[in-house]
Amino acid sequence: MKIFLLESHIMILDALKQLLSLQGGIEIVGSDTDGEQAIEKICLTQPEIVLSEINLAGINGIKLAKAIRKEKLTCKIVLISSNFPYNFYQEASKLKIDGYLLKNITIDKLVFSLKAIYGGNKIFSPEVKRNSQLFTTSLTSREIDVIKLLQAGKNTKEIANTLYLSDRTIRNYIYLIKNKLNVKTRIDIINQAAKLGVI
Structure with missing residues (x-):
């Protein structure tokens, strides 16, 4: 499972790379802190999953997902953040985003979710779906x-x-x-x- 990582904080990005690299069946093919700069790298490395923080420099995770879909890449897109954007669940459906996870999960849960997404499932944290629907109607x-x-x-x-x-x-x-x-x-x-x- 080839993964490209995006995270705005270098220390967190390095820690995530190390932790995921220790897991069997995972290869980190690239990483970046800037969404705009990452697009070309993603095209070159052809990851199977792009795991991206929402709040990035350059362009945010949502715009990054749009750019990836525009390039017609077949990789799965998983966004992760400490909070959810307004109406995210509906936006994610339009962009065919494969997962949205909150940062309060354990590394084991993250790996489980990534493997499930790689296998064809869509994983959205329950809080994201519930709160997105709440704000949509509010x-x-x-x-x-x-x-x-x-x-x-x-x-x-x-x-x-x-x-x-x-x-x-x-x-x-x-x-x-x-x-x-x-x-x-x-x-x-x-x-x-x-x-x-x-x-």
């Missing part, structure tokens, strides 16, 4: 529009004018968004939305 498309305009630095009146709504309606939307994301300020909304991959 935030409305209009609320996401409001969040994006907040990120752009617009105030309540400017958002109202952009969306052709009243100031009061926008304030209500912001109140609902704060409750759904469990935050207190507009800055918190932007930070939490970015963490979840909404923006």
Whole structure:
């Protein structure tokens, strides 16, 4: 099983290479900390599995997966992270991503999952699927529009004018968004939305 590794932190990347190399039947054919730089290496090394952190330099794991699919490579794609992006499960289905694992798993569980994926299974951490579905049904498309305009630095009146709504309606939307994301300020909304991959 030939694996290409991507991880933003060099120390973690080196540790992961060493740990996986000790497992029978696994060969690490390449690694990188930068998603954009890795695309050419992946094309050259032709791994059977690409195991990638979501938050990479250059391009993130989602965009990396899109680039791999665009190159029509047959490798399986497994993404790993400490948290999940907004609506990830639906996005993963579109990109035919084979697995999404949270970083709180043991190395034994990781190896088991990689072998299962190599064998043709799709593995998604239960938390990812459950929470992705929760956020999909929680935030409305209009609320996401409001969040994006907040990120752009617009105030309540400017958002109202952009969306052709009243100031009061926008304030209500912001109140609902704060409750759904469990935050207190507009800055918190932007930070939490970015963490979840909404923006």
